[in-house]
Amino acid sequence: MPSHAIRVGLVDDHDLFREGIRDILNAHADVTVVGEAGDAAAAVRLVGDKKPDVLLLDVDIPGGYVTDTVGRAKALSPDTRVVILTMLDEAKQIRELVRAGISAYLLKSASRHELVATIRTAAASPERCVLSISRDSLALLVAGDPAPDSSATPLTSRECEVLELAAQAFSNAQIATRTGMSEATVKRHLRNVFAKLEAVSRIDAVNRAVAAGLIAAPGPAGH
Incomplete structure (x- = not known):
């Protein structure tokens, strides 16, 4: 010491x-x-x-x-x-x-x-x-974890949860209500997702995450 x-x-x-x-x-x-x-x-x-x-x-x-x-x-x-x-x-x-x-x-x-x-x-x-x-x-x-796709930047479970809801066209306020987070925390998670995936928009982030197998492809609106 x-x-x-x-x-x-x-x-x-x-x-x-x-x-x-x-x-x-x-x-x-x-x-x-x-x-x-x-x-x-x-x-x-x-x-x-x-x-x-x-x-x-x-x-x-x-x-x-x-x-x-x-x-x-x-x-x-x-x-x-x-x-x-x-x-x-x-x-x-x-x-x-x-x-x-x-x-x-x-x-x-x-x-x-x-x-x-x-x-x-x-x-x-x-x-x-x-x-x-x-x-x-x-x-x-x-x-040890199962071998991931080496080209994918890992997202935390919370980031995936937020991105999946964003993929369903929920607003930040709606995501906050559904997850129990504050709206500021939702925004922070999305910023982290954009940075990790090098995405320029929500749609871009969703497409990149789906392509990497990080989240499931969004279903029809409202489902």
Whole structure:
């Protein structure tokens, strides 16, 4: 563990959540939050400016795909350890992030003690990767995924859900109602889909996803 307090950069797009995590971390003498960000671009700037020991990063933030954010952050500050803190528990995404060089993947259902312990481990043991995930995801990681189409950029299950509804001509507001997300979250998922598929419109994204086998072809309107 560093002889100084572990300097943490905190990235999440929910202000109230960030405030809670900041209070938890700053209550420990060996941990201090040195910067905060709410989107991918600000997260990268934070890393470039502050060079934190640990970057605590949510997967689902505006402005870019999370593996790209991790890569840009690591390029600016190779010694910064990236700890993912998220609600998402998907083996494919976890594997991508491990390959991108994260030091830990922690679910937001973790206790405050587990969070602090994970940050300490990441700072002290850069060669380790801590995975605090469900047994199902862990089993898939160990077993390996079926070989995907190497030409397809993977979408998360939520992104596929949103895109399938968009393919049925539902508006963002209607998708939000059906999925229980906020409209802003729906828009964010669509932005991520466009970026991953290099699509320029909803129709283009749907066509690319169908061609890649990521979603089923939409049926007649209203079905």
